Amino acid sequence: MPQTLDAAAVRSWCSLALEALGREREEIDAINVYPVADGDTGTNLYLTVESAAQAVEAVFAAHETGASEPAPADAVRAMAHGALIGARGNSGTILAQLLRGMAEVLADAAPTDPGGAGGDRLAPALRRAAKLAREAVAHPVEGTILSVASAAAEAAERSAAERSGSADAGATVRAAYAGARAALAATPGQLPVLGRAGVVDAGGRGLLAVLGALVRSLTGETPAAFPMGHRRYEDPAAVVSAIESCAPEGGPAFEVIYLLEADDTAVARLRARLDGLGDSLVVVGGDGLWNVHIHVDDAGAAVEAGVEAGRPYRIRITHFGAAAEELPERVQRAVVAVVPGEGLAGLCAEAGATTVLARPGEPPASGELVEAIRRAHAREVVLLPNDAALRHTAAAAAEQARTEGVRVALIPTRAAVQGIAALAVHQPDRRFDEDVVAMTTAAGATRYAELAVAERQSWTMAGICQAGDVLGLIDGDVAVIGADLTATAEAVLSRMLAAGGELVTLVLGDEVPDALADRLEIYVRDGHLAVDTVVYRGGRQSVPLLIGVE
Template structure:
C-alpha cells in the first residue's frame, strides 16, 4: 500500500538504504577500478548512509517533521561522508532535503520531482570536472524519468528507479575503463540501491533482497578482480601516478570563500568534490600535496575531522603493533568483564544505540594489533562490522569478522581462541565453535505484534530460538524452561545461561535443576551478564 512522503518515510528510507547498501557493499567494492582501484566505494557509501541514518534516528526522539528529518539526513551524510562517491551522495541528499524541507508535508509528486532534479543539479555543481558514466549520470537519469512520470509520489519514485537502473546499465558505453573491466559504475550502483530504498519506503513493499540483480552488476560480465571500478566522477587533470593521497576534511567557512578555495584545490589535484553550504563544507580531493590542500582550508576557515589516506596499492606496515587481538561487542557490563578476563577487548553497547562502522573501526585500531578478530555478537551489526573491517584493513590491519549472532556464540568463540595458532587457523576454530552453539533469548514484548509463534501483546514474555519467536507466555520462568527444552531436544553437552539485569531470583537454579533432571551428562554454567534481555541461553 502506498505510503506518504513524510518524516516516517525518511526514517524508513534511511533504514532500507543502510540495509541495501550493506548487502551490496562487497559487490560494489569489487567493481571499483578508476581512478584509484582501491576497492572501497561500497564501504564509503555504506559509512555515509550509516551516518545519515544515525542522524535521523537521533532526531526521531523529538518526533520530527519532514523538514527536520530531511535536514537531519542531509547533515548526517555531510559530516560522515567518506570517499568521492560518499561525498557526492551527501550532496545528492542535501539537494533533496532542501526541496523537501521547503515544501508541504507530506510531499506530493511535484515536490519529489523537484527534489530529484535539485539533487542531480547540485551534485553536478559540486564536482570540479563532471564525467558522464558515473553516479552523476544515474542521478540525472532518475530525475529525467521522474519528470516524465504521472501519478502519486510512489509512482514517480518507481519510474525514477527504473530510469536510474537503465542509466546504470549504460555506463560501460560512456566510460571505456568500465567496458574494459566488464563492470558498471560502482558509485552509480550504490545510488541505485539508495533510490530503490526510497521506492520501498513509499510503495509499502519490502525492500528487494536481490540487490545484485537490481544493480545489474552482471550486465557486461563478471568483474575481473576485487578492487576494480570507478569511484570516478571527476575528470583527471594529472597522471594517476602523481596523485598519492586522498584528503578529506570538514570546513567551517563562509560560503563566499568557497569559490576561491575550489580553484586552489583544483590546481592541486584530481577528484575534487566540494559539498555543503550555510557555513559547513565537506572537502574531498586526491593530491600529491596533502599539506597545501589542508592549508588552503586553513586560510579561509577552520578545517576539522581531517583524514589523509595514502592511495598506494598496499597499506603501510605498522611494526609497532601487538600480534593479535579479539574485539567483542557486548550488551552488558557483566559480559564485558567476563570477556575482558578472557583477554578480549570489549565494546559495551546498549540495544537502542548500536555502534556504527566508524565506532567499530576505532575499537579495532585502538587495539594496536596487527591481526584482529571481531565478534559482533548480533545479526543487526553484521554490515557495520564488515564495513569496519574494511576501514581497518586500509590502515594495515588484518581483520576477520566471525559471524557471531549472539553473545553466547561470542563466548563459545572466545573459549577456543588461541593466539599462538596461525591467524587463519584461529579464525576457523572460533567460527566453528560459534556455529556449533545454538542460541536463545527471552524478551518482553513492547507492543502488540505478529510473530512466528502468533500474535503477542504488550507485556508478553517472548522466547526466541535462533532469532525467531518460538514461545509466547506470561511467566518468564515457564517460558525460559520451554525454550531450554526446545533447544536441548537436538542434544547438547553444555548449557550456558547468561542472566540479565531483570532476571528474577531463582531462575538460574530452576533451569539448572531442569537440566540435571531431564538431560543426563549435560553441564550448565551460569554468568551474570547484566544485559537488558532477561536471559540468554547457549547450547553447545
C-alpha cells in the same frame, strides 16, 4: 491512496538504504574502478548513509516524549546533515550533496505539515539534487553517479508530467528508479575505463540501491534488482586483473577529506586553489559547513588551503598505495578509545591508544570504530567507548571486527576519565584476559562527573534548573545546581570525595581558564591532603569540565 514522504518514511528510507548497502557493499567495492580502483566505494557509501540514519534517529529520539512524530522537514534536514558530516570518499561526498538537494526542496514544500511531500515535490527534489551534485564536482564526468542521478530526475519529471502533476509519490520514485537503472547499465559505454573492466559505475550502483530503498519505503514494493556480478567475467580473478589494469599510473598519492567551517566567499577561493592541486575535487554543503574531498600528491597543501579558508576538522588522509603495499606484521594488542576532544586524543595517543574523536553533537558511527580497530592492526583490541550513549554503537563495531578475525574486548566505559584510568593500568605484555580485567576494574573504580550549562528550564534529580544554570552531574545524574562554575565544581568534588579517593582527574574544555584548575587543586589539597590532582586540557569538548575520582 498516494503515499507521501513523511518523517516515518524518511526514517524507513534511511534504514532500508543502510540495509541494502550493507548487503551489496562487497559487490560495489569489487567493481570500484573510477576515479581510483581502491575498492572502497561500497563501504564509503554505507558509512555515509549510516551517518544520515543516525542523525534521523536522533531527531526521533528527541520526540519520544511527545505525542507526534517529527516534522518531515526536520527529518529530511537531519538526513542531509548526517550524510554531510559522515560523507566518505568521492561517491559518499556526492551522495551527501544529492541528499542535501532533495532536502532543500522537500523541507520547503511542507515545513510543518506532518503529511510530508508528495510526488509533485519529489520530481523537483530529484532535479535539484542532480543539479547541486554536478555543481559540487569540479570537473563532472559522464558515466558516473552524476549521470545516474540526472537520469533518475529526468524520469521522475516525465512521470509527473504524464500524470499532470499527480501527487502519487510511489509512481514518481518507481519511474526515478527505472531511469536510474537504465542509466547505470549504460555507464560502461560512457566511460572507457568501465568498459575495459567490464563493470558498471560503482557510485551509480550504490545510488541505485539508495533509490531502491526509497521505492520500498513509499510503496512497500521491492523493485527489480540490478544484476549482481560483472558483465563480462565470471572468474573473480579475471575481474580483479581487469580492474587493476585500468588503474591509472602516476595518479595522486593521497585522498584528503575534511569538514570545513567557512563562509561562501572563502569556499569559492578554496575551490579554485584546490582545483590546481589535484583532481576528483568535490566540495559539498552550505550554510557555513562543508565537506571537502580531493585527490592530491601534497596532502599538507590541501589541508593548509582549508586552514586559510576557515576551520577544517575531522581530517582524513588516505594513501592510495597503502592497500597495495605489504602490511607490517600485526601487533599482539592495541587499545582503541573514543575521546571528546583533541587534547585527550593526544594524551591517549601518547599512551599508545588509537583514538576516534567525538566532537560535540557528532558521535562516531560504528563504521568509524571498525576503521579505527583495523587501523590499530592488532590481533587483540580493547575498545573503550567512553560514553554511555555509544554502548550499542561500540558493541556493533566489536561484533563486526570479530567477524574479521580480531579478538575484541569491549569495556563499557561511560566517561573519558574512566577510559584514562583504564589506559593507566594497560599492560600489553599481560595475558589478554588479565589485562582486560585490570582495565575494567580501574574504570569501574573511577567515579565520573561533568559540569554542563542548562539550555532551558527543566526538572532534575536536584530540583528545578533555569536556563544558564551550571549543572553538576555525578555518574550521569544531576546532583548540584549552581550559578557559578567554580563553586559548582567544588560542590561536586566535595560530594565525590566524601566517599574517599586517591586521585582527582580534571579535564578542562578549551574555554575554561587555567585559574579554575588552580582553584580546584587548592580546594582538593586543603580538604584532602592524601589526594593527588592531575589536570588535562581536553580541547573543544561538549562540556566545560570533566571530573574523575579514583
